Amino acid sequence: MTLFLENARIIDPEAGTETIGNVILDGGLIAAIGAATAPKGARVIDCGGKCLAPGIVDIGVKIGEPGERHRESFRSAGLAAAAGGVTTIIARPDTNPAIDTPEVLEFVTRRAAEAPVRIHHISALTKGREGREMVEIGFMLDAGAVAFSDVDHVVTDTKVLGRALTYARSLGALVIGHPQDPGLSKGAAVTSGKFASLLGLPGVHPMAERIGLDRDLGMVEMTGVRYHADQITCARALPPLERAKRNGLDVTAGVSIHHLTLNDLDVGDYRSFFKLTPPLRPEEDRLAVVEAVASGLIDIICSMHTPQDEESKRLPFEEAASGAVALETFLPAAMRLYHAGAMDLPGLFRAMALNPAKRLGLPQGRMAEGAPADLVLFDPDAPFMLDRSKLQSKSKNTPFDGQRMEGRVIATFVAGKQVFAMGETQNA
Amino acid sequence: MSFRARHLLGIQHLAPDEIKAVLDLADKYVDLNRRSIKKSDALAGMTQINMFFENSTRTQASFELAGKRLGADVMNMSVAQSSVKKGETLIDTALTLNAMHPDLLVVRHGASGAVNLLAEKVNCAVLNAGDGRHEHPTQALLDALTIRRAKGRIQRLTVAICGDVAHSRVARSNLILLGKMENRVRLVAPPTLMPAGVAEFGCELFDDMRKGLEGADVVMMLRLQKERMDGGFIPSEREYYHRYGLDAEKLSHAKPDAIVMHPGPMNRGVEIDGEIADDINRSVIQEQVEMGVAVRMACMDLLARNLRAERGAKAAGVMV
Numbered sequence: 001m002t003l004f005l006e007n008a009r010i011i012d013p014e015a016g017t018e019t020i021g022n023v024i025l026d027g028g029l030i031a032a033i034g035a036a037t038a039p040k041g042a043r044v045i046d047c048g049g050k051c052l053a054p055g056i057v058d059i060g061v062k063i064g065e066p067g068e069r070h071r072e073s074f075r076s077a078g079l080a081a082a083a084g085g086v087t088t089i090i091a092r093p094d095t096n097p098a099i100d101t102p103e104v105l106e107f108v109t110r111r112a113a114e115a116p117v118r119i120h121h122i123s124a125l126t127k128g129r130e131g132r133e134m135v136e137i138g139f140m141l142d143a144g145a146v147a148f149s150d151v152d153h154v155v156t157d158t159k160v161l162g163r164a165l166t167y168a169r170s171l172g173a174l175v176i177g178h179p180q181d182p183g184l185s186k187g188a189a190v191t192s193g194k195f196a197s198l199l200g201l202p203g204v205h206p207m208a209e210r211i212g213l214d215r216d217l218g219m220v221e222m223t224g225v226r227y228h229a230d231q232i233t234c235a236r237a238l239p240p241l242e243r244a245k246r247n248g249l250d251v252t253a254g255v256s257i258h259h260l261t262l263n264d265l266d267v268g269d270y271r272s273f274f275k276l277t278p279p280l281r282p283e284e285d286r287l288a289v290v291e292a293v294a295s296g297l298i299d300i301i302c303s304m305h306t307p308q309d310e311e312s313k314r315l316p317f318e319e320a321a322s323g324a325v326a327l328e329t330f331l332p333a334a335m336r337l338y339h340a341g342a343m344d345l346p347g348l349f350r351a352m353a354l355n356p357a358k359r360l361g362l363p364q365g366r367m368a369e370g371a372p373a374d375l376v377l378f379d380p381d382a383p384f385m386l387d388r389s390k391l392q393s394k395s396k397n398t399p400f401d402g403q404r405m406e407g408r409v410i411a412t413f414v415a416g417k418q419v420f421a422m423g424e425t426q427n428a
Numbered sequence: 429m430s431f432r433a434r435h436l437l438g439i440q441h442l443a444p445d446e447i448k449a450v451l452d453l454a455d456k457y458v459d460l461n462r463r464s465i466k467k468s469d470a471l472a473g474m475t476q477i478n479m480f481f482e483n484s485t486r487t488q489a490s491f492e493l494a495g496k497r498l499g500a501d502v503m504n505m506s507v508a509q510s511s512v513k514k515g516e517t518l519i520d521t522a523l524t525l526n527a528m529h530p531d532l533l534v535v536r537h538g539a540s541g542a543v544n545l546l547a548e549k550v551n552c553a554v555l556n557a558g559d560g561r562h563e564h565p566t567q568a569l570l571d572a573l574t575i576r577r578a579k580g581r582i583q584r585l586t587v588a589i590c591g592d593v594a595h596s597r598v599a600r601s602n603l604i605l606l607g608k609m610e611n612r613v614r615l616v617a618p619p620t621l622m623p624a625g626v627a628e629f630g631c632e633l634f635d636d637m638r639k640g641l642e643g644a645d646v647v648m649m650l651r652l653q654k655e656r657m658d659g660g661f662i663p664s665e666r667e668y669y670h671r672y673g674l675d676a677e678k679l680s681h682a683k684p685d686a687i688v689m690h691p692g693p694m695n696r697g698v699e700i701d702g703e704i705a706d707d708i709n710r711s712v713i714q715e716q717v718e719m720g721v722a723v724r725m726a727c728m729d730l731l732a733r734n735l736r737a738e739r740g741a742k743a744a745g746v747m748v
Contacts, residue, residue, distance in 0.1 A: 192624040192625070193624050193625040194624070194628040194629070195625070196623075196624065196625070197600075197623035197624055197625050197629075198600070198629075199541065199562060200540035200541075200559070200561035200562030200563070200597060200600060201540050201541070201560075201562075203624060269541075270540070270541030270544055270545065311517070314519055315545075316518065316537070316539030316541050316545055317539070317540065317541045318539050318540060318541075318560070319539055
């Protein structure tokens with residue numbers, strides 16, 4: 001079916017422009033931008049001057065399959081993604097068992113067909129994410145893995161890591177690291193400092209991230225592997241990142257939307273929904289990282305969607321599980337950066353759609369004729385109060401519960417088909 | 429009545445006039461406790477449950493005695509050995525107890541914030557008897573009462589808190605209380621046992637104990653946990669005693685009339701010299717234990733009054 005999206009504020013992250021116009025979707029692709037009239041037989045959707053942007057490509061989404069389907073299934077994650085304007089999920093391998101063999105990868109690929117959005121998978125880098133033996137990197141690539149990562153399990157044995165990275169480089173594979181010194185960060189629940197001391201919680205110094213990044217960059221220099229740092233969240237990790245890029249290493253970096261919009265004080269009175277890995281940082285770090293995203297030093301914004309059930313969060317803070325759901329709140333939260341004047345909309349979608357797609361070699365993330373028709377229509381100014389019980393995710397552990405948000409997804413399209421519609425705009 | 433709190437979770441949540449209200453009432457209970465008939469009916473008909481997820485003979489005994497002297501029915505749940513081992517969560521334990529309609533719940537737990545979490549789930553007044561390395565409010569209040577009775581005031585004093593500040597809830601509650609009452613607080617600790625960012629609380633930090641004690645009115649020693657002595661945080665017990673153990677020579681740097689405090693139980697010869705601890709002219713360690721009972725009576729009395737007022741208002745259909 002051909003779709004004619006008229007009167008849209010078209011966000012082009014590549015050109016860095018916003019223009020009012022019409023877009024034609026046909027055959028799963030963006031057929032034309034700027035056409036004056038609807039083709040014959042096309043379904044016409046009046047965008048009412050709202051924003052139309054490439055759908056979000058989210059690197060690092062935890063889905064509970066296999067092993068924790070009660071927390072999130074491909075179906076529930078897919079619905080949450082569609083409602084949040086995420087059209088491509090890059091799923092994490094920190095499942096149970098880990099995604100570390102072609103057989104498990106085939107299983108999740110099959111299961112992922114339940115979701116209304118596109119899903120690609122990251123393979124574990126080492127078997128069982130145990131940091132001892134590398135996975136069958138070649139077979140995993142053949143089975144469709146888009147990257148390799150042990151997620152938050154840092155491979156401490158640099159000999160093992162060096163070999164895995166060397167092998168990955170020979171196949172052109174992308175490796176995603178978690179820059180964190182495991183010694184310093186062991187047992188930490190929050191970032192160290194005045195607030196951690198006041199709450200009596202074990203903290204980790206942000207230096208743990210810098211040391212982790214320094215080590216990883218050394219390994220990248222040694223092996224020449226393509227490397228992406230999953231989350232850079234503090235100011236002191238920025239200079240080594242900048243230096244590595246300047247020296248021509250094939251390095252990119254991401255940051256979660258939570259670290260861009262919340263700080264360590266949000267933990268407040270031991271609110272475990274704000275317990276994240278790495279922990280939320282002081283405001284100075286948050287501001288530095290926002291600036292780094294705006295300048296392009298940090299390339300990618302991700303959700304780090306991590307569903308946790310109520311039982312694992314209703315515990316004393318130290319014992320509570322880490323992580324937050326974020327697929328559905330990703331776009332509204334990102335609008336905080338827009339409204340604060342920190343970033344414009346093309347810039348945001350460069351970090352949320354174009355850059356992650358480019359890094360993974362996917363054709364998504366572009367507002368161009370011939371690009372996949374994966375789009376999100378949203379109103380950046382629509383206010384609402386977030387009610388976590390209404391989230392599509394099976395798990396409701398969002399730090400934004402009860403908060404005022406601005407920015408709502410009106411419709412989401414994947415391969416030219418509408419997969420989400422909000423309220424009255426449905427079938428408009 | 430100036431004490432408004434519903435729970436006693438930490439000194440953090442108390443205003444100076446509330447602290448004063450506790451100390452004033454506790455003074456009266458000190459007198460009561462020194463009589464031959466030590467009985468009041470302030471908590472008559474009320475049920476107090478002591479729930480200690482971490483073992484503590486002293487604090488539990490103090491709370492038990494305080495409740496009994498006020499006429500409450502006191503029950504001790506040694507949760508450390510019971511259902512928690514069977515996998516029951518903290519919240520389930522709390523809900524189970526709540527269904528038994530206690531009025532006062534005294535809780536000690538090994539995790540910071542655990543008592544706050546529990547307080548959200550129950551209808552009674554909750555007293556924090558120590559949570560992780562967060563707060564131990566009744567200890568700070570009893571220390572304040574001890575200081576006020578020894579020094580005649582709890583303002584404009586120089587108080588040195590010495591030892592394992594990083595892992596100490598006693599230190600945290602004390603430095604918050606002493607700060608709120610406008611005292612000068614010094615923290616004396618080896619750098620590995622000094623928590624990050626505490627200078628921002630308005631404390632002065634010292635790693636040289638002699639300098640830290642210079643001119644102090646009060647020297648408050650902290651217990652060093654055995655498991656922290658070897659290699660991890662400090663090189664050895666004997667080096668710690670040499671540099672941070674309170675002996676007569678180090679104490680001579682404080683004011684001549686400075687008092688010595690310790691929350692107990694003491695490691696004699698580790699953080700404090702036995703002779704100093706027993707010196708009746710300097711040490712108020714035994715008074716601290718006595719003040720402990722009186723302060724806990726005062727806290728429970730005040731919380732019970734607020735609880736009764738709240739219930740009365742609810743029965744009368746008034747919003748509180």
